[in-house]
């Protein structure tokens with residue numbers, strides 16, 4: 001399902017003394033099946049954009065096309081329930097929204113609320129809990145008796161149980177340990193690849209944006225100032241600095257190695273694996289010319 005932001009402007013508390021303009025003329029195209037990372041310094045408007053993707057916020061200027069629906073400034077939008085099911089959002093610290101007596105009931109809540117029969121909701125919950133690495137005995141526990149990382153997994157399972165076509169992730173691994181971060185990011189990537197799930201990731205991690213995304217949009221002072229492929233975005237270090245961003249660590253390491261050794265590696269290394277491969281290639285070339 002494609003999502004298109006067209007000339008979107010948004011003001012919080014519009015027409016009140018507290019009015020705060022958060023977005024200006026934002027144009028972003030999220031093609032069906034893509035993995036888009038939205039990056040930008042703090043307060044640049046990333047979370048505000050994200051809440052337009054399932055019409056939690058409606059633009060005060062411009063329009064947002066979500067599949068075959070259009071949410072337009074000044075036009076009353078009807079029946080947004082379908083959009084909310086099709087576009088699932090994992091908010092920052094989603095475990096704060098858990099509320100049911102058991103993990104099983106919590107994961108089943110969303111689908112049952114949308115009319116999925118109990119047996120089917122249960123089947124999805126059990127499958128997703130296992131996929132997210134929750135032990136079977138956790139299903140009958142109170143979510144509040146689990147660790148923080150496990151609670152996060154329950155909350156993510158609850159969003160996935162709605163079987164969304166688009167998955168929107170707002171810093172989904174904030175506060176997790178490195179192993180938990182990696183496991184959850186790998187799972188989202190696996191869902192993206194295997195189910196063709198359109199994925200949108202809001203992140204401060206340039207490493208995650210470089211590793212997983214196929215397109216990147218940079219937000220700066222409420223505007224989408226650049227969008228493009230990760231290798232083009234991260235090759236332009238001057239532009240990143242203008243927007244108070246940095247390239248991923250592997251790119252910085254590559255530049256240091258090139259300067260120290262007086263060599264130039266091929267392309268830019270967006271991941272550790274790519275950097276290792278590039279160094280190995282340069283060493284092999286060096287041996288050939290000896």
Ligand SMILES: Nc1ncnc2c1ncn2[C@@H]1O[C@H](COP(=O)(O)OP(=O)(O)OP(=O)(O)O)[C@@H](O)[C@H]1O
Pocket residue numbers: 012013020021022040041042043044045046047048049219
């Ligand atoms: N509920 C709100 N009421 C008023 N202003 C808000 C509200 N939420 C956000 N803003 C303002 O809108 C602007 C954009 O905020 P937003 O949260 O979208 O940025 P962000 O890029 O997601 O930031 P961060 O990386 O810190 O999460 C900021 O100036 C912020 O202060």
